[in-house]
Amino acid sequence: MKIHTTNYFNTLITVAEDSKALKGDIPTIKIDKLTVANLQFDKLNKHPNKINSDDLIFDIYAERNEILESDLEKERIKFYSKGQPCLRTSPLAKTYGWGIYYDSNGNIRLIDSASEEYENMLQNDAIKKLPAMRNSKK
Numbered sequence: 001m002k003i004h005t006t007n008y009f010n011t012l013i014t015v016a017e018d019s020k021a022l023k024g025d026i027p028t029i030k031i032d033k034l035t036v037a038n039l040q041f042d043k044l045n046k047h048p049n050k051i052n053s054d055d056l057i058f059d060i061y062a063e064r065n066e067i068l069e070s071d072l073e074k075e076r077i078k079f080y081s082k083g084q085p086c087l088r089t090s091p092l093a094k095t096y097g098w099g100i101y102y103d104s105n106g107n108i109r110l111i112d113s114a115s116e117e118y119e120n121m122l123q124n125d126a127i128k129k130l131p132a133m134r135n136s137k138k
Contacts, residue, residue, distance in 0.1 A: 003077070006053040006086040008130070012121050013093050013100040015113045016132040021097025023114035036060060037091040041110070044092075044100075048109035053087050054080065056108065093132030101127075 027037035039060045058076050067075050092098040099111040099118050111118045121127050
């Protein structure tokens with residue numbers, strides 16, 4: 001069985017061109033349930049450069065679907081046996097103004113789109129750039 005991946009290396013996912021955010025904003029917390037944006041932001045804020053995209057996406061899927069720890073390995077294989085959307089679809093890059101940087105090992109961290117670091121990364125030809133998916137069709 002083929003296993004798919006969402007990981008990139010030495011890549012910056014840039015903020016969606018139709019994002020209204022002027023800087024990296026903390027996702028709004030809803031009282032009744034944490035959103036994907038909340039969960040992604042919390043994990044990446046607590047563990048910058050310590051987690052890759054596959055781990056982040058599956059961890060959030062497992063948490064939201066209340067997968068038992070004893071079933072995690074089996075469910076992960078099942079989950080990645082078909083292609084999954086990468087972080088180009090993340091609300092952090094689409095809506096909240098965060099760039100998502102993958103280092104040479106595939107570990108990720110958030111970069112505020114209003115920061116000098118983000119601007120420097122945009123100018124760095126050694127870093128591949130991929131735009132976040134648009135929020136609406138053209």
